[in-house]
Amino acid sequence: MNILEYSAVELSTIIKEGKITAVEAMKAVIAQIDEKESTINAYVTIDKERALQAATNVQKKIEKGELTGALAGVPVAIKDNMCTEGMLTTCSSKILKNFIPTFSAEAVLNLEKAGVVIIGKTNMDEFAMGSTTETSAYGITRNPWNTDHVPGGSSGGSAAAVAAGECLFALGSDTGGSIRQPASFCGVVGLKPTYGTVSRYGLIAYASSFDQIGPLTKNVTDCATVMEVLASHDTKDSTSIKRDDTNFTAALIDDVKGMKIGIPRDYLGEGLDIEVKNAVLTAAKKLAARGAIIEEFDLSFVDYAIPTYYTIAAAEASSNLERFDGIKYGYRTKSFEKLHDMYKKTRSEGFGAEVKRRIMLGAFVLSSGYYDAYYLKALKVKAMIKKVFDEAFAKYDLILGPVAPTTAPKLGESLADPLKMYLGDIYTISVNLVGLPGISLPCGTDAKGLPIGLQFIADRFQEKKLIQAAYTYEKQSKEGK
Numbered sequence: 001m002n003i004l005e006y007s008a009v010e011l012s013t014i015i016k017e018g019k020i021t022a023v024e025a026m027k028a029v030i031a032q033i034d035e036k037e038s039t040i041n042a043y044v045t046i047d048k049e050r051a052l053q054a055a056t057n058v059q060k061k062i063e064k065g066e067l068t069g070a071l072a073g074v075p076v077a078i079k080d081n082m083c084t085e086g087m088l089t090t091c092s093s094k095i096l097k098n099f100i101p102t103f104s105a106e107a108v109l110n111l112e113k114a115g116v117v118i119i120g121k122t123n124m125d126e127f128a129m130g131s132t133t134e135t136s137a138y139g140i141t142r143n144p145w146n147t148d149h150v151p152g153g154s155s156g157g158s159a160a161a162v163a164a165g166e167c168l169f170a171l172g173s174d175t176g177g178s179i180r181q182p183a184s185f186c187g188v189v190g191l192k193p194t195y196g197t198v199s200r201y202g203l204i205a206y207a208s209s210f211d212q213i214g215p216l217t218k219n220v221t222d223c224a225t226v227m228e229v230l231a232s233h234d235t236k237d238s239t240s241i242k243r244d245d246t247n248f249t250a251a252l253i254d255d256v257k258g259m260k261i262g263i264p265r266d267y268l269g270e271g272l273d274i275e276v277k278n279a280v281l282t283a284a285k286k287l288a289a290r291g292a293i294i295e296e297f298d299l300s301f302v303d304y305a306i307p308t309y310y311t312i313a314a315a316e317a318s319s320n321l322e323r324f325d326g327i328k329y330g331y332r333t334k335s336f337e338k339l340h341d342m343y344k345k346t347r348s349e350g351f352g353a354e355v356k357r358r359i360m361l362g363a364f365v366l367s368s369g370y371y372d373a374y375y376l377k378a379l380k381v382k383a384m385i386k387k388v389f390d391e392a393f394a395k396y397d398l399i400l401g402p403v404a405p406t407t408a409p410k411l412g413e414s415l416a417d418p419l420k421m422y423l424g425d426i427y428t429i430s431v432n433l434v435g436l437p438g439i440s441l442p443c444g445t446d447a448k449g450l451p452i453g454l455q456f457i458a459d460r461f462q463e464k465k466l467i468q469a470a471y472t473y474e475k476q477s478k479e480g481k
Helices: 008-016 022-040 048-063 106-113 156-163 180-186 220-230 274-289 302-323 338-350 353-365 371-393 418-423 429-434 463-479
Strands: 043-046 075-079 117-122 169-174 189-192 212-217 260-264 293-297 398-402 438-445 451-458
Touching: 008 022, 008 048, 008 220, 022 043, 022 048, 022 075, 022 117, 043 156, 048 117, 075 156, 106 117, 106 169, 106 220, 117 156, 156 169, 156 180, 156 212, 169 189, 169 220, 180 189, 180 438, 180 451, 189 220, 189 463, 212 220, 220 438, 220 463, 260 274, 274 293, 274 398, 274 438, 274 451, 274 463, 302 353, 302 371, 302 418, 302 429, 353 371, 371 429, 398 463, 438 463, 451 463
Parallel strands: 075 117, 075 169, 260 293, 260 398
Antiparallel strands: 043 117, 169 212, 189 212, 189 438, 398 451, 438 451
């Protein structure tokens, strides 16, 4: 079996058994990168020398019995908005083209403690603002299934790297679907955890009340295993939650008998591609055949989720991105007169069009005279959406639906119509608005051979229900049932 065909857990097992080494695994991944990267462009930064040295160090610890975890020796890719000590971290933006952090994100440190080996940093939509990985200052990323199509975003580089075999798993961040949507488009598994489960320390913020780090993996077992490593209470993050129920691999159970699963009728209406709809409903029938109780129900406020999300997210982005001013770190314009001119030119030259659009929108909704009309109103609607989901989870264990209205669009189609791109987030953004966990996993392909994703949503802190249902469906799919 080719090294790259193993899952992350399987690869770690054979490394610990002495059948191959962590160095051999890393060399296999680097060879795949050398072959594929000129086409896919999943990475912004690849540090081969550092990766091989880290793999050598990990191998020695494995041989000494110091590293025994389920992911020891496995090569991983990190989204380029997570700080990594001594490694370029750009957020795929010109304004951070020379930024090398002096510390690592807590999620990255947790992986390194588990013996995972970092390859490099993956491409993304600039500052995580986008749904296609086309707004990056370092070129577009292409979908490995069909390179004429986008991989999704903003964690498109991470999803593409997993799908192309350029890593065994990757970290992404999810602000409004940025793990789940690219996972759907690239045919991999992506989990957005309950808000606060994974530390945001070292994650360069887009919208602080929505951002969450999570895994993109080959299968559900890897996903649960990575989550056990990532989940931790961190005193450096005031939103971090101390949880005692993070043994996620205990939920890898092939059984959904008696589980109540609701399908919102609002998710199956106008705008949903018929092939995506049929694949999702077929998946629901398979779960029903295994004893799950499937019901359709009305989930109101769906139409309000997108304007609510983009109002709040843009407001937070305009505040968070204020720190990039050309003085403390990052890009600075070469020619300027006085301080204000330096600020203006640095930001004009350093930020891309989509980032500028969202900063301007955020500044507008926070401005005097519009704060009450837009931002405060959005916060009130957010509370109403939370109430609707609370009522739904009083009846159902899980909500099932599509991840995106269509499969991956062609390159260039979405950027031509930003509003259409925003509307593509309709099934994912409510999860972030309310702080819920959600998972995307493959449930088929369309007529063009592009992957279709199935989404499960659970109540806060109920990742185990997500994992159990996803694992059961995955097992059924592999067995051809």
